[in-house]
Amino acid sequence: MNYKRFFNVIYDDKGRRHWRANDPEPEQKKKEEPEKKKLLNIDYTKALEARQEDNAISKSIGTVKFDKNNKDAEKLLGYYCKMCDFTGRDNLAWLDHLNSESHNRNLGNHMKVEKVTVDAVANHLSNLNHKKNKKPPPKT
Structure with missing residues (x-):
């Protein structure tokens, strides 16, 4: 039996679950739906690429982040992806x-x-x- 049909799971500021029988904020969900549709309206034309930027895990070592104004408590704990509305509790997740x-589909990949050809790899x-040797590459 799917409990989500009858109960809503609400997280408090400490990350504890509370079960509610009614949906207290139906208007807020209606507002979020068009935003998700805008984010997900993407043409999947890009091929998969290696990440160029750091994944923010090594940047956040030893730091503490507090956000008192955030009303969504499930987004407070761990790592949060705004595009997918996903919260990872640890770095492996x-x-x-x-x-x-x-996630890659939401990015458009x-x-x-x-x-790739052999010539492109050699280049x-x-x-x-x-x-590495700090010399300008030869122009071909």
Whole structure:
């Protein structure tokens, strides 16, 4: 039996679950639906790429973050993805979410990797070698 049909799970500021029989904020959910539709209206044309930016886990080591004004308590604990409305409680769940098909689909990527030729790989390796030696790469 699906309990979500009869009860709403509400989290307090400490992350504890409370079960409510009625939906106290139906208007708020109606406002969030068009925003999600805007985010999810994406053309899936980009191939899967390696991440260029840091995943913010190494940046957040040893830091403490408080947000008293946030009314959504489930978003307070752990790592939160605004695009997918996902909260990861630890860094492994966060990395699994970043690599998941649903997150990449929300970003507009499909899960197929672009095929690369041997010449492109050789060119990329020579650019990396020149970057390592701090010499400008030869122009081809």
